[in-house]
Amino acid sequence: MVFRKEDIIVSTIARILIPFIQLYALYVIMHGHYSPGGGFQGGVILGASMVLLLLTRGHDEAKYKIPENMVITLSSIGVLIYAGIGFLCILLLGNFLDYSKLAVLLHVDPAHARSLGILGVEIGVGFAVMAVMYSIFLDISTGGVLPEDEEPEEGTEA
């Protein structure tokens, strides 16, 4: 039997579903501070949507849409958002991640600032988890060597 590389049913359904999966992930992240969910769960769902794209479209298209450099940068940016908000609270004479001190910067009352601070931290966690999930899957599925990295080596050997 002859098989094409990508299956039309799976790739079509994935193309329909991926935007909804990502929308749902954003919903989970945005509602994380007062309902089940949060940065970790939403980040995992976002990462899963990127893994689905990699599985259905293959490395050639996935590396074009989601470059590996961007993934590594995003994971660092997520940690930076998390730690940045934490240390900003220390700079405003509070404890680490003491969100109520952010009220001075945000011009709202401390209770509201707490809610917004948690939301910012959840967004940072979401970025980091999404990028690390995708990065781990990329490393596992390629054995640490991306397909475009292999080709020049083979050329020099031959």
Place this chain on the structure above:
Amino acid sequence: MIIFTVLSVIFIVGGLFFFTTATIGLLRFPDFYTRLHATGKGDTLAVFLSLIGIAIYEGITLTGLKILLIALFMFLAQPTATHAISRAGIRSGYKHWTRKDGTK
């Protein structure tokens, strides 16, 4: 409204019936493809019927709309997953079941 409750119970019991048949198929059928055949169709219909039943019980609310969306996405995703698994089985050269004397 008693009639909506009765309707939702009918749908949920129908869903449970198809869950049961799919599980019996999974346990009793002889090989990979026939088990996928049982669970792929049976579970899809069972989840769909159960969620429709719950949505009818919930009524026209935001939660009911969310349940209907879950039903729609399950209806898209589950047959696709079954298709992908069976295709992977064929691609990796998994033989289908035949009788011991060779007749189909």
